[in-house]
Amino acid sequence: MSSSPMSTDKPPSVEENAKSKGTPLVVWLLVAICVLAIGASFLPGLSTKYGLRAKLSVGVSLGSELQRLIQEARERGVTDMTCNAERCNVSARATELRGIVTAVTSDRTGVITVEYRDAALPVNQRHLVFWPMIEGKDADLSNPAHRSKPVTWQCGRRPETTIPEDLLPVSCK
16 A cells, blocks of 8 residues: 555654755754754843843832832822932832942932842943823922822833833833
C-alpha cells in the first residue's frame, strides 16, 4: 500500500526534512543559533527600559501619596501647597527607596515634581511632573476659591517633565 497525500503518517522531523531537501542538519542548527543570537541582542535594551519603567512607577506612587497629602491640606484650609524634605515626610520616604527617587516636592500651587536618581537616565532627563486640574484646566490650589472643587491630576506631558516620552507610565501619556 502506497502512502497518499491524505495519509495519517506523522510529518517528517526537521532532520528528515533537511535530508530530503539536501540541506545538512548542521546548516539548520547554525541558522537557528543565529536567529536566537540576533533576538537576544535586542533583549538588553528591552530589559533596561522595563527596569526603568519599574523605577519610574516608584515615583508615580510617591507622587500619588503627595497628591493625597495635598488634598488633606486643602480640606484643612491650607493655601500653600509647598512640600519639601523639611515640610513633608514624602521626601524622607523617597530616600528609603534604594536611591530610586532623590526628592518629591510640590510648589505653592500644588505642582508636584519627582526627581529620580538613576545612572541610566541622563541628569537632564530625571524629572516627572504632576499638576492639578479643576474642570479640565490647570489649577492653582493656593487659590481659596478652588478649595471645594474636585481636583484631577495629570502627569507627564509638560515642559518640566524631562523623562523621555517612551519611558513615561501609561497613565502619564
